C-alpha cells in the first residue's frame with residue numbers, strides 16, 4: 001500500500017520537518033493557507049482518527065498542545081485554526097490521519113485558499129519554527 005505521509009515518515013519523500021517524537025511527526029504543508037501551516041501526523045498509519053488507537057489520538061493532540069504556541073510565535077501570528085478533514089466528503093485528500101495547524105494574524109483575512117511558496121521560503125519558515133520549538 002502506498003501512502004504519501006507514510007513515505008514522508010519513512011524519509012523517502014522530503015518534507016520541511018518542524019517536530020518529531022516517537023509517535024508523531026509535524027511538517028509544513030506544501031500548499032499553506034497561511035505562513036506556518038503545519039500538518040501534525042501520527043506515525044502509525046490509520047486512514048482517520050477512529051481507525052487509529054485512542055493512544056495515538058491523545059499523542060497527536062499532545063503534540064499539537066506542545067508545538068502550536070511555538071509555531072504561532074515563530075511566524076508572528078496571534079492565534080491559529082486547527083482542522084481535520086475526515087473522509088473525502090469533508091475534503092480529505094491524504095488518507096492518513098493528520099491535523100492542520102493554520103496560524104492566523106489579527107487583521108489578516110482568514111483564507112483557506114492554498115498558496116504556493118518556494119522550497120526556500122518553506123525551508124526558512126520551518127527553520128524559524130524549529131528554533132522556536134527548541135526554546136521550549
Ligand code: AMP
Nearest residue numbers: 015028029030031032085091092093094
Ligand atoms: P487534507 O485535504 O486534509 O487531506 O490535507 C492534505 C494536505 O496535504 C493538503 O493541505 C496538501 O497541501 C498537503 N500535502 C500534499 N502533499 C504534501 C507534501 N508532499 N508535503 C507536505 N504537504 C503535502
Ligand code: ZN
Nearest residue numbers: 003006045096
Ligand atoms: Zn500512511
